[in-house]
Amino acid sequence: MIARLLTGAALAALAVGTTAVGTAHAQQGKVSGDVIKIGVLNDRSGLYADLGGEGSVVAVRMAVEEMGGKVLGKSIEVIAADHQNKPDIGSNISREWIDRDGVDVIVDVPNSGVALAVQEVTREKKKVFLAEGPATSRLTGDACSPTGVHWAYDTRALAVGTGRAMVQEGGKSWFFLTADYAFGHQLEADTAAEVKKAGGTIKGSVRAPLNTADFSSFLLQAQSSGADVIGLANAGGDTITSIKQASEFGLMQGGKQKLAGLLIFLSDVHALGLQVSQDLVLTTGFYWDMDNEKRAWSEKYKAKTGKMPTMVQAGSYSAVRHYLKAIEAAGTDDGPAVVAKMKEMPVNDMFAKNGKILANGRMVHDMYLARVKKPSESKGPWDYYEIIRTIPGDEAFASIAESGCKLTQ
Amino acid sequence: MSTIFGIPPQALFGQLLLGLINGSFYAMLSLGLAVIFGLLNVINFAHGALYMLGAFVAWLLLTQLGLGYWWALALSPLIVGAFGVVLEKLFLSRLYKLDHLYGLLLTFGLALIVEGAFRHFYGVSGQPYPIPRELTGGQNLGFMFLPNYRGWVVVASLVVCLGTWFAIERTRLGAYLRAATENPVLVQAFGINVPVMITLTYGFGVALAGLAGVLAAPIYQVSPLMGSNLIIVVFAVVVIGGMGSILGAVLTGYSLGLLEGLTKVFYPEASNIVVFVIMAVVLMIKPAGLFGRER
The missing domain is CATH 3.40.50.2300 (Response regulator)
Structure with missing residues (x-):
């Protein structure tokens, strides 16, 4: 797309106050x-x-x-x-x-x-x-x-938060609906590791291209897997569409299967509305109303x-x-x-x-495990999360040894 | 349990049905494109933006005026169609004498402007549009859970596609239209107002996009990006079906929907390119498309 390429190059610049260097400071040259x-x-x-x-x-x-x-x-x-x-x-x-x-x-x-x-x-x-x-x-x-x-x-914190919480609530077997690029793969891998550590099993996964318009086919595969939890290893618009369509296809009906949005932003919940997104459990690093x-x-x-x-x-x-x-x-x-x-x-x-x-x-x-409120619990726009648990930082994120980083400090 | 290619038959039926539903959208959009190309020789790149506009008009009717889905189904295509008529009168009608490429560039530019404007005001996450109360819930078909609304989409799109095909290929008005594109001067000599007919045809093709937008609103988020996500695939459908062939566009729309559905089962990673692979193959073997004729 030629035109998008051009707009992509357009830069928004903040007004620059040109500063005459008045107060000489020893460090200014740096x-x-x-x-x-x-x-x-x-x-x-x-x-x-x-x-x-x-x-x-x-x-x-x-x-x-x-x-x-x-x-x-x-x-x-x-x-x-x-x-x-x-x-x-x-x-x-x-x-x-x-x-x-x-x-x-x-x-x-x-x-x-x-x-x-x-x-x-x-x-x-x-x-x-x-x-x-x-x-x-x-x-x-x-x-x-x-x-x-x-x-x-990061993906590890999301996995620890949502992954572990869902297993503890009885979601033992998992099926992943994964965005097919670096992020989705890593989120799936990190969550799968966490689920196994907590005693759960992985029934399978399906990889959907980024920016998919219709998830129904993938959701149906997830449904027929019979897994307790369908983990959405995607983000943004993809998450919104998959949650909306999961509700359309009655995936959560009867309470047999649960949907775990592994990465859900406040903007996603706002776009979905509470009717569709209520009771989703998610992990976040920040919520405005705390x-x-x-x-x-x-x-x-x-x-x-x-x-x-x-x-x-x-x-x-x-x-x-x-x-x-x-x-x-x-x-x-x-x-x-x-x-x-x-x-x-x-x-x-x-x-x-x-x-x-x-x-x-x-x-x-610290990271936070949150539940999306029901429409009846919400006092108005943006009143969306109930914080269930604070996940201490050392638990949420990997230590240097675990991370596999080779930086010699 | 017995399986077909390693997939339980129940799952396969489910996927085929889903493919049919997606095919309905492909068919309806490519139908509008085929009508416009066949009769006006314009490659209407704004089609995706107009489809998005259809969904947004429905959403605005609901949130601003409190008019529900069924009203939107009637009003939104009219509004989008009227917008199309204005576009045709103001811009497109000046380009008929020039190469196809100019029409393509103009409509592409218009699409970017419309999409950019909506993105500016409404963001990209989209607005939720509820499924009309009459069509909520679904049927358990044994092999899958079919939401009532999706069933309705298939029926509605079949009716629209067949109706359009019939109107253009089997009625007197359709005959005038086809004649006017073959030889406008001669048809005008018979006392038929060709420019008006052309304008209305564009308005109709565009209204089809608007209608598809309304049908899509409850399934997808009403988002400024919904058109650009779909338009490239729809163009591929038109190319495979044969530019300008109405029946070709409809049949190809449904069958590619099915094929894409199958790909999502057997090799999901390729599901967003399978249509283009087929397009490349078809272009090599039959450059005019499966149902097209060489001009």
């Missing part, structure tokens, strides 16, 4: 290009646009505003682009951004396939990559990088976007805020030095309390 440039790279037009998209850009700008628009006396610029869920486009934009535009950090990048490509580019160029949208635990496993940090969630701090930030975000943030959008804010604070502390925007500093500092903001970044780049924080 900022490349005299500006901190943040590139938000995500799906801005496809099936993942609502869970990240422009919302992530808004969240990043909120972090920048909070820092007063400046770090070490240098201005901060935010740009954005659409990777269209294509790894080649994603890595091209990353290279252009870093080589030509002097981008210091790439943020978000949903779609694990694209994220793995961007991880390689940022590793090679020694620039920071703050992964929010992508799920694959490989980013801090075999594909880990000294400048890559994975923030909001404490005053989260509520206050989320209301501010909603005033700008008209929506409550997903965990990806809230995480983008948190990660960029921590990154900017680390630049301040390190006195430089040099990729490896900043990430090393980020790993030293605890993460304390509205998103996470006492979060810590492991040597492999995994930001460890």
Whole structure:
């Protein structure tokens, strides 16, 4: 699609306050290009646009505003682009951004396939990559990088949360409906491992192409497998369609089979409506209505976007805020030095309390097991989750030894 | 349990039925494309966007005016058809003298604009549209659970496809239309207003897309992307059936739906490309398509 390619290249640039360097500071010389440039790279037009998209850009700008628009006396610029869920486009934009535009950090990048490509580019160029949208635990496993940090969630945390909870509730045998690319495969593998560990069995799986319009055929295969639980190892628009059609085909009727949405975002529940999505159990790294701090930030975000943030959008804010604070502390925007500093500092903001970044780049924080409310329980729009359990970070995320990351720190 | 190619026959029947349902959408959309191409020689790339528009009009009627599904079924195609008439009068009618490529580029551009506008206002996750109360629930057929609504889609699409084929191939009006495309000057000499007829034909083809959009709304999310997801496959269907062949478009629509359904059982990873593999093969063996004639 020629036209989409063109729009993909279009960049939204934040107003740059050109700063005359007044207060001489010993560390100012350490900022490349005299500006901190943040590139938000995500799906801005496809099936993942609502869970990240422009919302992530808004969240990043909120972090920048909070820092007063400046770090070490240098201005901060935010740009954005659409990777269209294509790894080649994603890595091209990353290279252009870093080589030509002097981008210091790439943020978000949903779609694990694209994220793995961007991880390689940022590793090679020694620039920071703050992964929010992508799920694959490989980013801090075999594909880990000294400048890559994975923030909001990952496939392992989802597996531990939802996978374990469903088995404990009696869902012993599983059948997976998997998105056929890096993310789906990893989510299926991680969840299957967790299910087996908890004493469950795997009856089979079917792999559906990304962005499938009709899941009924796959759902029917899942139904005839006779498994207790049908695990949806997909995301965004694919999850929405499969849940909607599962309800149409009466999969959950009679209570014989349960649907486990392994990755469900607030935006998905909003789009589905509570009638269809009620009682789904899901794992999330963030929910707006948990404490005053989260509520206050989320209301501010909603005033700008008209929506409550997903965990990806809230995480983008948190990660960029921590990154900017680390630049301040390190006195430089040099990729490896900043990430090393980020790993030293605890993460304390509205998103996470006492979060810590492991040597492999995994930001460890509490995750939450939630149940989608029934329409009768919800007080209005965006009142969607009931938090059933807090999953401690050390339980949710893999340790460095488990992760398989070969980084020698 | 006995099996066919390693699949229990019950599962196979279920998949075939699902294929038929998806085929219904392919057939209805490719029918509209075939009518427009056959009679206007325009490759209407805006068809997917107009299908999306049909679904959105239904959703807007429901949420803004409180008009339910059956109203939408009647009104939405009319509104989309009227929109099509405006498009034809304003833009397309200027391009008939030029190469096909110009019509294709124009309609492609229009599709991007319409989709982009809806994406801007409504996001990509889509809006939920409930299944009409009369058609909720389903039948247990023994080998599968058939939602009533999907059954209705198959019936409705069969009626529409057969009706259109009959109107164009077997009635006097259809004869005028076909004659007007063969030799517009001669037909005009008989006192028939050819430009108006052409405009209405485009409006009708587009209304078919709108109707398919309404039928699709309760099954899929009403999403700005729903058209672009489908349009490429539908074009492949038209190419395989033979550009401009109405019967070809309908038959190919249903049979490719079935074939795709089978692929989803035997090799799901290939289900989104099987149609294009067939298209490539057909183009090599019979370039005019299975039911097309060389011009």
